[in-house]
Amino acid sequence: xxxxxxxxxxxxxxxxxxxxxxxxxxxxxxxxxxxxxxxxxxxxxxxxxxxxxxxxxxxxxxxxxxxxxxxxxxxxxxxxxxxxxxxxxxxxxxxxxxxxxxxxxxxxxxxxxxxxxxxx
Numbered sequence: 001x002x003x004x005x006x007x008x009x010x011x012x013x014x015x016x017x018x019x020x021x022x023x024x025x026x027x028x029x030x031x032x033x034x035x036x037x038x039x040x041x042x043x044x045x046x047x048x049x050x051x052x053x054x055x056x057x058x059x060x061x062x063x064x065x066x067x068x069x070x071x072x073x074x075x076x077x078x079x080x081x082x083x084x085x086x087x088x089x090x091x092x093x094x095x096x097x098x099x100x101x102x103x104x105x106x107x108x109x110x111x112x113x114x115x116x117x118x119x120x
Contacts, residue, residue: 002057005031006065009066061088
């Protein structure tokens, strides 16, 4: 299985552990910096490139987005979803998790108790 790990930190402990686990399971992991992606769209064709190579043949993508990569990284994740590449964490779930109030709204919407909260 070809696994893309979206992360800027190849030296990051979590990224290293994901690489080790994927290799131990016999997969082919590749760490890709979200800022290395080029997203193409027009009325006829949609493509995803990483640096100068087409990047649409991954079996699954593991997004590991930091605060620095969240905005463009979410766009990359969303575009990869749109071209049909499976994600471990979808862009809408990542966006919800990065926003405390949205997370509370999601939890309350599923009937889970949440503390009284306000935003202004």
